[in-house]
Amino acid sequence: LFSRVEMAPRDPILGLNEQFAADPNPNKVNLGIGVYTDADGKLPLLACVKAAEAQLMQAPKPRGYLPIDGIAAYDKAVQGLVFGANHEAVTSGRIATVQGLGGTGGLKVGADFLKRINPDARVLISDPSWENHRALFEAAGFSVGTYPYYDAAQQGVNFDAMLAALNAASAGTIVVLHACCHNPTGYDISPAQWNQVIATLKARDLVPFLDMAYQGFGEGIAEDGAVIQQFLAAGLDFFVATSFSKSFSLYGERVGALSVVCATKDEAGRVLSQIKRVIRSNYSNPPTHGAQIVATVLSSPELRAQWEQELAGMRERIRAMRSTLVEKLAAAGVKGDLSYITRQKGMFSYSGLSAAQMERLRTEFGVYGVSTGRICVAAINLHNVDYVAKSIAAVMQ
Numbered sequence: 001l002f003s004r005v006e007m008a009p010r011d012p013i014l015g016l017n018e019q020f021a022a023d024p025n026p027n028k029v030n031l032g033i034g035v036y037t038d039a040d041g042k043l044p045l046l047a048c049v050k051a052a053e054a055q056l057m058q059a060p061k062p063r064g065y066l067p068i069d070g071i072a073a074y075d076k077a078v079q080g081l082v083f084g085a086n087h088e089a090v091t092s093g094r095i096a097t098v099q100g101l102g103g104t105g106g107l108k109v110g111a112d113f114l115k116r117i118n119p120d121a122r123v124l125i126s127d128p129s130w131e132n133h134r135a136l137f138e139a140a141g142f143s144v145g146t147y148p149y150y151d152a153a154q155q156g157v158n159f160d161a162m163l164a165a166l167n168a169a170s171a172g173t174i175v176v177l178h179a180c181c182h183n184p185t186g187y188d189i190s191p192a193q194w195n196q197v198i199a200t201l202k203a204r205d206l207v208p209f210l211d212m213a214y215q216g217f218g219e220g221i222a223e224d225g226a227v228i229q230q231f232l233a234a235g236l237d238f239f240v241a242t243s244f245s246k247s248f249s250l251y252g253e254r255v256g257a258l259s260v261v262c263a264t265k266d267e268a269g270r271v272l273s274q275i276k277r278v279i280r281s282n283y284s285n286p287p288t289h290g291a292q293i294v295a296t297v298l299s300s301p302e303l304r305a306q307w308e309q310e311l312a313g314m315r316e317r318i319r320a321m322r323s324t325l326v327e328k329l330a331a332a333g334v335k336g337d338l339s340y341i342t343r344q345k346g347m348f349s350y351s352g353l354s355a356a357q358m359e360r361l362r363t364e365f366g367v368y369g370v371s372t373g374r375i376c377v378a379a380i381n382l383h384n385v386d387y388v389a390k391s392i393a394a395v396m397q
């Protein structure tokens, strides 16, 4: 049975963790995966999470099955955060939201649902995009293409080419968009450019699927979420995958959501019923703990304020590290304009290093980044920044 099974390639991101763990280099630094570590290189347990867990432990509950779509209070909290509790789309009940297994789970459930209702559609992801976007939509049975995004020469977004590709897409094409903190490049488009994208999506009858895994890591929770308001204002039907892995530092709890904005409450009810079928035949129903924590924090004014402060702390530390990295790279002899590093948003910097240079970084210095040149600035700190900068400078010689 298994004699012809071929060895699969390592996952381009998670595979690096395996390699990193096996590397005996005492100076090794993991800038591969998108995980925030604090000033001492430790994965934080947020105080708001600790407080919510303490609260939950005061009256521990037995663990029965959750409903297929998850904890109702959690789904409501997600809608409040992502769309605004008082927005007509929320109050009228025309958004179907389900608890998901991280942002990836939301994307996968959405992709499987779309395959059922729109089997012949094509999917377009940005060039480049998060490695798993292609894999997820291909696994759902779609053919996946790209729209231009990154412009290496301009160190930014090739917006005209992006818009032209969307304009050329056939009706029904599913367009995967990064709501904020584009992964891997860190380059976001402006609100005015979003308006142009939205107008095109609407005119061409395309299906927007927003991946929002880094809300709060760009400019702020509201600022990063503003794009959702632009989509709502345009009256589009669209999908949003939400992740709390990063914003709550709850990576291992796999806590996220999928929301589908529909035209009417009746539509949302039918969509929800189909999404529940997708979930039931996939993992049946979601786990309890992570979603309880997030629901507890988001529904308590004190804990929510604490969360916002802690998230701002993570965002600001990353920003400070971007500036420090620029200084250290210049001090290590890297020439040229490095200001792109401070213009990029979120956890990542798209360094422009080649696959060969990234390989040298790993093998010669134990500095792990993704082969595409993506490095996780959220894992840089004052203890490792000199070493990281000198290593990068060395492979650039």
Ligand code: LMR
Pocket (backbone or CB within 6 Å): 013, 014, 032, 033, 034, 035, 130, 132, 183, 213
């Ligand atoms: C990343 O891009 O590194 C994160 O989203 C983690 C992952 O699952 O790939």
